[in-house]
Amino acid sequence: MRSKIILAFSGVLSSLLPAILYAQDEIPIDQKINDAIAPIINPFVGFIFSPLPGSEAIFGTAFPWIVLWLVIAASVFTIYFGFIQFRGVKHSIELVRGDYLDPKDAGEVTPFQALCTALSGTVGLGNIAGVGVAVYLGGPGATFWMILAGLLGMASKFTECTLGVHYRNEYPDGTVSGGPMYYLSKGLSEQGKATFGKVLAVLFAICCVGGALGGGNMFQANQSAQQIGSVIPFFANNGFIFGIIMAIVVGIVIIGGIKSIAKVTEKVVPFMAAIYVGSALLIILLNIGSIGDAFSAIIGGAFAPTAVAGGAVGALIQGFKRAAFSNEAGVGSASIAHSAVQTKHPATEGYVALLEPFIDTVVICTMTSLVITITGAWNPGDGVTGIALTAKAFESNFGGFKYMLAIAAVLFAFSTMISWSYYGLKSWTYLFGEGAAKEMVFKIIFCIFVVIGASMSLGPVIDFSDAMIFTMAIFNIIGLYFLMPKVKEILRDYQGKLASGEFPRIKGGAAKST
Amino acid sequence: MSECFLVGIDNSDGSRRALEFARKRAKNAGAKLVVTYVIEWSPYSFNTPEENEQRHKRREEEISSATNSVLNPALEQLKTAGIEVEGIVRHGNVADVLNSLATECGADLIMVGRIGESGLKSMLFGSVTTKLIQLANVPVTVVP
Numbered sequence: 001m002r003s004k005i006i007l008a009f010s011g012v013l014s015s016l017l018p019a020i021l022y023a024q025d026e027i028p029i030d031q032k033i034n035d036a037i038a039p040i041i042n043p044f045v046g047f048i049f050s051p052l053p054g055s056e057a058i059f060g061t062a063f064p065w066i067v068l069w070l071v072i073a074a075s076v077f078t079i080y081f082g083f084i085q086f087r088g089v090k091h092s093i094e095l096v097r098g099d100y101l102d103p104k105d106a107g108e109v110t111p112f113q114a115l116c117t118a119l120s121g122t123v124g125l126g127n128i129a130g131v132g133v134a135v136y137l138g139g140p141g142a143t144f145w146m147i148l149a150g151l152l153g154m155a156s157k158f159t160e161c162t163l164g165v166h167y168r169n170e171y172p173d174g175t176v177s178g179g180p181m182y183y184l185s186k187g188l189s190e191q192g193k194a195t196f197g198k199v200l201a202v203l204f205a206i207c208c209v210g211g212a213l214g215g216g217n218m219f220q221a222n223q224s225a226q227q228i229g230s231v232i233p234f235f236a237n238n239g240f241i242f243g244i245i246m247a248i249v250v251g252i253v254i255i256g257g258i259k260s261i262a263k264v265t266e267k268v269v270p271f272m273a274a275i276y277v278g279s280a281l282l283i284i285l286l287n288i289g290s291i292g293d294a295f296s297a298i299i300g301g302a303f304a305p306t307a308v309a310g311g312a313v314g315a316l317i318q319g320f321k322r323a324a325f326s327n328e329a330g331v332g333s334a335s336i337a338h339s340a341v342q343t344k345h346p347a348t349e350g351y352v353a354l355l356e357p358f359i360d361t362v363v364i365c366t367m368t369s370l371v372i373t374i375t376g377a378w379n380p381g382d383g384v385t386g387i388a389l390t391a392k393a394f395e396s397n398f399g400g401f402k403y404m405l406a407i408a409a410v411l412f413a414f415s416t417m418i419s420w421s422y423y424g425l426k427s428w429t430y431l432f433g434e435g436a437a438k439e440m441v442f443k444i445i446f447c448i449f450v451v452i453g454a455s456m457s458l459g460p461v462i463d464f465s466d467a468m469i470f471t472m473a474i475f476n477i478i479g480l481y482f483l484m485p486k487v488k489e490i491l492r493d494y495q496g497k498l499a500s501g502e503f504p505r506i507k508g509g510a511a512k513s514t
Numbered sequence: 515m516s517e518c519f520l521v522g523i524d525n526s527d528g529s530r531r532a533l534e535f536a537r538k539r540a541k542n543a544g545a546k547l548v549v550t551y552v553i554e555w556s557p558y559s560f561n562t563p564e565e566n567e568q569r570h571k572r573r574e575e576e577i578s579s580a581t582n583s584v585l586n587p588a589l590e591q592l593k594t595a596g597i598e599v600e601g602i603v604r605h606g607n608v609a610d611v612l613n614s615l616a617t618e619c620g621a622d623l624i625m626v627g628r629i630g631e632s633g634l635k636s637m638l639f640g641s642v643t644t645k646l647i648q649l650a651n652v653p654v655t656v657v658p
Contacts, residue, residue, distance in 0.1 A: 098557060103614065107573040107605030109566045110557040117563050174571035253562070270560065340567035422563035 034460050041464040048467040063317045066470045070324040073477045074152035077159050080484055081491070085154035085354050092351045099505050100348075109341045111352045118337040118353065120269055121216075121419030122360050124412040125223050126326040128276075128405060129387035131368040135378055136385035138318025139308040140294070141301025143369040145319025150361030153329030154354040159480055162350030162487050163187065164335030165343060171434075178339020179423070180332035180472070181205045181430040184479040187486060197479070201430070204332065204475040207468045208427035209442075211333075214465015216420025217446060218453025221246055222462065224413035225454040227387065227406045243454025249414070251447040254421050255440070269415045272408045273364065279404075280367035283397045287374045294374040308380070326365055327357035331469060332476035336423045344503060347494035350487075421446050517545035520621035522552060522612045525584050528627030532657040533588055536625045537595055546598040548619050549588055550612060551580045555605040577603050609645035616652050625655045 051062035078085065094100065095111045134142045160180065167186045168178025181201040188197025221243055229236030284291065301308070301315055308314045328334060334356060338349040368390055372378050377393035384392055387405065394401040421443070428442040429435075453462075497503055521536040523529040533549070540547045553576050561569070585601045592599045600619070604611050616624050628643055647654050 101557070103604070103606070103611075106557070106611075107553065107555050107569075107576070109561065109569045112558060113561050114566065116560050117566055120560070121563075174574060175567055176570075177567075254564070337563045337566070340563050342570040418562050425564075 033456070037464075038460045041460060041467075045460070045463045045467045048470050063313070064321065066473065067317070067321045067324050069477065070156075070330045070473055071149055071152065071320050073330050073473075073480065074149070074154075074156045077155035077480070077484065078152050081155055081158065081488070083155075084158055084491075085151060085358075088158070088351055088354060089358075092355050094505070095348055095351055096355065100503055102506060111348065114338055114341040114349065115352050115355060116270065117340075117419070118334045118356055119359060120415040121333060121337060121423070122326065122328050122356065122416075123269075123273060123364060124220070124416040125387075125409055126322070127360065127364045128368060128390050128409065128412075129223070130322055130326060131365050132372065132386040132389035134318040134322035135369050135372045136380075136389055137309065138315040139301045139305045139380065140297040140369065140373040140378065141299075141303070141305045141308070141312065141315035142319035142322065143298045143366060143373070144302035145316045146323045146365055146369065147319075147362050149320045149323030150327060150357045150365070153323060153327050153357035153361065156329040156477075156480070157327075157334055157356055158350040158354040159484060159487050160330070160332055160335040160476065161338040161353035162346050162490055163480070163483055164339040165341070165346035165349045166486070166490055168339040176340060176342075177426055177429065177434070179208075179336035179426055179430075180476045180479065181208075181427060182339070183335075183483060184475065187483045188479065190486075191482060193482070200475045200479050204472055204479075205427035205430045207471040207475070208332075208336075209424050209431070210465055210468035211472060212420040212424025212427070213446065213449045214462055215469045216423065216465075217417050217449050218465060219462045220413035220417050220420075221450045221453035222457070224410040227409040231403050231406045240451060240455030243451040246414070246417075246454060247447045247450035250417055250421070250450055251443070253418060254446065255443045269411050272411055275404070276408060277364060277367050279394065279398060279401070280371045283371050283394065284374055286397055290374050290376075294370060297373055298369075322365060323357070323361045327360040328469075329357050330477050330480075331473045333420075333423050333469075333472070336426050337419065340422075345494050345497065346490055350491075417450070517543050517623075518548060518619060518621045519543075519545050519623045519625060520548045520550060520612065520616045520619065522550050522608070522624065522626040523584060523588060524551065526627060528657070530627075532625050532627035535655075535657045537592055537597065539625070540592075540597050541595060545622075546600070547592060548600045548602065548615070548621060549585060549592070550601075550615055551585050551603045552608045552611045553577070553580060553603065553605045554608055556607070573605065576605075608642045609649060612646055613650050616650070621652060623653050623655060624650055625657060627657050 048066055049064045052065045052068065096115055098110060098112065101110060131146075134146065138145075163183040164178045164180070167183035168176050169182060170176050181204050184201040184204060185194075185197045188194065188200070191197075222239075224246070225235060225239040225242045228242055229239065235242045302319075303312050305311055305315050310317065324330070334353055338353055341349060343349055372389060372393045375393045375396045377384070377389060377396060387409070391402045391405055394405070398404075424446065425439060425442050429438060432438050519536055519540055521532060523533055536547055539545070580603045581601070585603060589599050589601045602615060604615070612624055612626070615621075624646065626643060626646065643656055647656070
């Protein structure tokens with residue numbers, strides 16, 4: 001059955017191939033699509049990323065209101081939960097370390113695995129290329145604001161992931177479906193706002209499907225095709241071939257259910273992340289003499305930068321924006337990933353999830369910007385930005401690092417696509433109902449979009465899908481404001497049970513208890 | 515107090531020989547036998563979200579399949595031989611779990627078959643048997 005599906009799927013792809021090849025000669029099918037779609041979607045994209053009124057005039061640089069929306073929400077949750085990201089982080093680490101795991105439950109998804117799965121969806125090109133853009137535009141001072149926003153985002157993740165588990169659907173066969181669409185509809189209906197909740201949930205799910213196909217798929221395919229093209233010239237003009245290879249690999253994992261490929265990449269991705277952070281640390285050590293200068297550039301640049309559009313506010317905007325776009329706190333995506341995990345109490349997933357913005361933003365993004373700052377690669381106004389700036393900084397100490405970055409980009413993109421295919425699928429089944437055939441339709445569409453993303457330059461389409469991801473945050477956060485008292489109730493219940501010994505700390509397993 | 519032996523089994527010929535050996539020893543010593551089936555599983559592997567979602571179901575399936583097809587027949591056979599038995603199915607690293615279960619039930623001896631893994635894998639990671647011998651807190655008998 002599976003091999004038939006794969007066969008049929010490869011058939012679809014190979015029939016696409018000549019169409020794309022042909023289109024390349026004729027020129028611009030992508031241009032045509034762009035021209036046709038742009039007038040319809042541009043107003044929406046413009047609205048989502050529109051600057052706060054007057055921000056350009058006052059600060060000299062645009063401040064997208066959606067960034068403020070995310071940062072305000074994160075601040076509200078931080079205060080409402082009494083700085084849970086600082087007071088709770090010790091417990092989070094104990095959970096991830098497995099201190100509370102009963103050996104009798106061995107075989108279930110561990111908190112460590114839940115954390116890694118959710119992280120593989122957010123750690124990606126943004127941590128490498130996005131930070132390059134932020135530092136280029138906002139200067140080293142952007143790092144300070146990025147760290148601050150990352151720390152605040154931890155509270156948003158705690159809130160949405162706790163709710164995701166609490167309101168998920170559990171089916172008789174033991175599988176589960178959860179995420180914002182479920183807590184928006186069920187949670188708000190408990191408060192007597194059933195219609196309002198349903199509307200938010202459906203809008204969220206529509207945006208999540210769009211975001212999964214775009215920002216979580218086409219954008220990733222497109223950017224990794226470009227990265228590979230920059231080191232292997234063959235792929236520079238043959239993005240569709242790269243796209244087909246990528247689509248087949250993605251298809252084998254999500255349609256074929258062949259886990260071995262996912263297993264390989266999911267082992268390689270943390271390894272790449274470790275190499276990336278390790279090389280960054282090494283470069284910082286090699287330039288340890290400049291560490292004082294780098295820190296004063298970051299702190300000074302955060303409050304009184306020079307050569308940055310908009311001054312301190314410019315640095316703040318770039319830092320906040322990068323953090324919000326990178327760790328997805330408040331978007332609701334991680335909540336879908338965490339809802340899949342079997343746990344004894346919803347709050348445990350909240351505690352585990354609050355580590356994600358820390359690892360993604362405070363550790364990995366900060367490493368990138370520290371390397372850019374300490375190596376002196378940042379040269380305002382010279383046009384070296386994004387991944388090129390990151391590559392320049394790393395190459396100043398390790399020649400040939402661009403190859404490493406290209407491989408990292410492809411692997412990060414792949415793991416992000418696998419995660420988003422799941423987020424999209426869960427929203428799809430929320431909208432159209434559960435069922436193998438309905439799931440298959442989405443999975444095939446997802447694979448076709450990989451090819452489209454890699455082979456065409458669909459700027460407006462990708463912008464649109466980026467906007468969809470942030471529109472998820474609008475509906476999600478409205479719901480979170482209504483549901484945060486419920487989260488507090490869940491948290492109190494958990495803390496009570498923890499204190500009464502209902503969830504005993506086992507640490508080290510039974511072997512060492514004698 | 516009577517003795518207690520822990521025997522690790524799977525679906526292999528080697529483990530059937532180990533079980534047979536354990537039955538004779540337990541009968542002679544009047545010892546209790548703890549029959550253990552360990553399902554190889556790592557708490558640190560990386561999963562896709564879909565795998566996480568199905569994990570609970572898979573785990574139940576793995577446990578019931580191990581219990582019904584391997585563990586229960588073994589227990590029945592031992593019970594008819596008049597031996598006091600206990601059966602355990604657990605996920606984890608085979609050597610670690612056998613050792614910690616031996617400690618947990620106060621076993622005096624662990625018995626396993628020599629587990630035939632492929633040459634390359636055991637060259638790289640060492641065999642389960644070797645690891646068990648190195649970390650066990652009680653004597654280990656390996657049945658060839």
